[in-house]
Amino acid sequence: xxLLMCPPAHYGIEYEINPWMSTRRQxxxxxxxxxWSDLRHILQHRLSLQVEFIDAVAEQPDMVFTANAxxxxxxxxxxxxxxxxxxxxxxxxxxxxxxxxxxEIVRLPDELFFEGEGDLLACGDVWFAGYHxxxxxxxxxRVAEIINAEVLSLELTNRWFYHLDTCFCPLDxxxxxxxxxxxxxxxxxxxQSRIAELIPVCAAEAQRFACNAIVADNAIVLNxxxxxxxxxLQQLGFTVHETPLDxxxxxxxxxxxMVLTIT
Amino acid sequence: MPRSVxxxxxxxxxxxxxxxxxxxxxxxxxxxxxxxxxxxxxxxxRSSARVQIDAPTEESLQQILAKVKEHGALPLDxxxxxxxxxxxxxxxIFPGDFYATTNLPTLIRLDNQWVEVxxxxxxxxxxxxxxxxxxxxxxxxxxxxxxxxVIGHGGVKIVPMERHVPREPFEFMSSSISTEQPKGLMIRxxxxxxxxxxxxxxxxxxxxxxxxxHTGAARHLIELIENDFVQVLFAGNGLAVHDIESALYGTSLxxxxxxxxxxxxxxxxxxxxxxxxxxxxxxxxxxKQGLLQRGIxxxxxxxxxxxxxxxxxxxxxxxxxxxxxxLQAQEAMREKVRNVSFALMMATTLHAIATGNLLPATVKTxxxxxxxxxxxxxxxxxxxxxxxxxxxxxxxxxxLSQYLRQGDNPADARQ
Numbered sequence: 001x002x003l004l005m006c007p008p009a010h011y012g013i014e015y016e017i018n019p020w021m022s023t024r025r026q027x028x029x030x031x032x033x034x035x036w037s038d039l040r041h042i043l044q045h046r047l048s049l050q051v052e053f054i055d056a057v058a059e060q061p062d063m064v065f066t067a068n069a070x071x072x073x074x075x076x077x078x079x080x081x082x083x084x085x086x087x088x089x090x091x092x093x094x095x096x097x098x099x100x101x102x103x104e105i106v107r108l109p110d111e112l113f114f115e116g117e118g119d120l121l122a123c124g125d126v127w128f129a130g131y132h133x134x135x136x137x138x139x140x141x142r143v144a145e146i147i148n149a150e151v152l153s154l155e156l157t158n159r160w161f162y163h164l165d166t167c168f169c170p171l172d173x174x175x176x177x178x179x180x181x182x183x184x185x186x187x188x189x190x191x192q193s194r195i196a197e198l199i200p201v202c203a204a205e206a207q208r209f210a211c212n213a214i215v216a217d218n219a220i221v222l223n224x225x226x227x228x229x230x231x232x233l234q235q236l237g238f239t240v241h242e243t244p245l246d247x248x249x250x251x252x253x254x255x256x257x258m259v260l261t262i263t
Numbered sequence: 264m265p266r267s268v269x270x271x272x273x274x275x276x277x278x279x280x281x282x283x284x285x286x287x288x289x290x291x292x293x294x295x296x297x298x299x300x301x302x303x304x305x306x307x308x309r310s311s312a313r314v315q316i317d318a319p320t321e322e323s324l325q326q327i328l329a330k331v332k333e334h335g336a337l338p339l340d341x342x343x344x345x346x347x348x349x350x351x352x353x354x355x356i357f358p359g360d361f362y363a364t365t366n367l368p369t370l371i372r373l374d375n376q377w378v379e380v381x382x383x384x385x386x387x388x389x390x391x392x393x394x395x396x397x398x399x400x401x402x403x404x405x406x407x408x409x410x411x412x413v414i415g416h417g418g419v420k421i422v423p424m425e426r427h428v429p430r431e432p433f434e435f436m437s438s439s440i441s442t443e444q445p446k447g448l449m450i451r452x453x454x455x456x457x458x459x460x461x462x463x464x465x466x467x468x469x470x471x472x473x474x475x476x477h478t479g480a481a482r483h484l485i486e487l488i489e490n491d492f493v494q495v496l497f498a499g500n501g502l503a504v505h506d507i508e509s510a511l512y513g514t515s516l517x518x519x520x521x522x523x524x525x526x527x528x529x530x531x532x533x534x535x536x537x538x539x540x541x542x543x544x545x546x547x548x549x550x551k552q553g554l555l556q557r558g559i560x561x562x563x564x565x566x567x568x569x570x571x572x573x574x575x576x577x578x579x580x581x582x583x584x585x586x587x588x589x590l591q592a593q594e595a596m597r598e599k600v601r602n603v604s605f606a607l608m609m610a611t612t613l614h615a616i617a618t619g620n621l622l623p624a625t626v627k628t629x630x631x632x633x634x635x636x637x638x639x640x641x642x643x644x645x646x647x648x649x650x651x652x653x654x655x656x657x658x659x660x661x662x663l664s665q666y667l668r669q670g671d672n673p674a675d676a677r678q
Binding site: 125137138140141144145148149150151187189190 | 272273277279280282283306307333334335
């Protein structure tokens with residue numbers, strides 16, 4: 001499994017596009033860099049994952065959250081169409097990065113918002129897509145055609161959990177973590193009917209971004225301070241790596257937001 | 264009922280998007296009908312459905328369309344469904360599945376452009392002139408063999424009228440038929456509308472029955488005509504006959520209008536009046552020769568008001584101006600309603616309904632009758648834009664002309 005990361009060289013809270021963000025509650029650049037390096041270290045050295053990097057760009061503070069850049073499918077890169085203007089400047093840089101590596105670049109129609117892997121996660125053969133707050137349901141239908149897979153769109157109804165990867169985390173083909181109040185009853189019903197073992201996360205740990213975890217086989221990396229989830233995952237046989245990421249929670253992101261699956 | 268059809272596609276079954284959209288439609292007070300549904304065979308296959316939405320009001324329809332769009336349901340209008348048409352098989356016959364019109368503004372999609380249908384009229388067909396990219400309503404009897412007539416509902420869009428007209432001109436008249444509302448205020452609003460139409464050089468149509476003469480209201484209508492508040496007048500033989508009887512003999516149905524006593528042999532007056540006009544060849548000739556020197560039709564001729572007299576089966580005479588062929592009368596009226604922007608119908612059932620059938624829904628229509636059933640009938644037959652006033656026509660016209668006079672002389676206008 002290969003991942004794409006972007007160092008937090010220009011990371012900061014420079015605008016407010018989700019309820020976590022407050023420009024009056026700035027991140028500490030030093031701490032942010034050190035937390036990001038710790039995460040990278042775990043991924044590269046303890047999990048032996050292949051990690052690639054894209055250069056950070058000035059005035060694109062959220063570029064560190066590479067999961068939102070698009071979706072990589074085989075040798076295609078489906079670029080995001082960010083809902084918020086402030087993040088649209090990231091797109092050309094990611095496109096350029098993938099173009100140089102000979103990926104086929106796919107653009108969706110401008111009027112369809114799509115925020116990449118942040119709102120699109122596979123669980124076995126089926127993909128789950130979060131829509132309404134950031135991505136559009138019609139964008140996901142287009143992606144379904146491109147990747148020729150079943151994509152089940154789930155409406156996200158809680159603005160604090162604005163991307164699917166903040167409230168849902170597939171562990172393997174049969175199991176997933178989720179935070180039920182982030183979905184409407186239709187979404188909950190879909191998840192319950194399609195995933196054999198759904199593990200609900202409590203509010204306190206959902207707010208610590210327990211669902212925003214990186215899963216690599218039986219290893220899981222997530223923000224520290226989620227004891228219930230940690231215990232449950234360990235019972236299920238996973239190795240849990242906790243690492244402090246609170247500097248990034250100030251922007252509404254955590255472990256999973258900072259990696260994009262590229263192979 | 265405002266209606267739209269939406270199209271939904273994708274993995275809409277297992278994601279419960281389709282049931283969610285249907286639930287939204289119901290929860291917002293509308294009804295749905297699944298017109299067709301195609302379910303994908305394999306998991307990766309897409310499904311699709313067309314859902315018809317019937318909402319209680321245009322406003323709620325728009326609200327529902329906006330809401331379901333967020334879940335991926337798109338109105339079919341945005342997909343390029345082109346109108347279909349077929350040649351009429353013979354004169355006077357539409358093709359089998361012809362589109363029957365409403366009186367609302369209507370558009371058809373020719374190639375990839377919306378084209379407005381000219382002269383909206385209810386219960387007609389739509390004739391397409393593909394070369395000039397035009398379309399117009401055509402009544403059944405006027406269709407010619409080979410005319411291209413719209414079939415089915417695809418590619419046809421009607422533009423619903425706002426039921427709630429903001430502020431003016433009929434703000435007060437929230438219910439369409441009124442027996443209980445204070446009439447003064449309503450009459451003032453009608454007067455204001457007529458003043459606005461006249462100022463904008465619009466055309467006002469009056470449709471009137473003979474009761475107008477019997478009740479002594481003719482003088483008010485004459486005043487309206489003299490002051491340019493009437494550009495078109497529709498009536499039957501009766502109104503003209505009694506108006507002319509009154510002009511020639513001072514009676515209406517043999518009764519002196521000023522004294523309210525029966526004239527000796529008065530019942531013959533209207534026949535003698537008809538005979539006199541027939542003798543000179545018609546109303547215009549009677550005015551020209553000085554035989555007719557006052558009255559509604561005298562004023563119409565003098566002021567150049569277009570009038571159409573449409574006959575009926577019980578007419579005496581009739582006057583030479585009366586068109587006795589129903590279809591010809593309908594055609595003459597159809598011709599004259601074009602460019603009319605306000606219609607005032609008083610004390611007539613037959614002619615009010617006939618005119619209502621011809622008017623586009625965009626024409627403000629007021630119907631005044633002592634019998635509430637007239638207004639109800641008018642609305643029930645599709646002239647839903649009509650507002651009604653249940654009152655005797657004489658006091659109505661007296662008050663209306665008073666307000667119109669005030670409007671003309673701002674010095675003694677409203678307090």
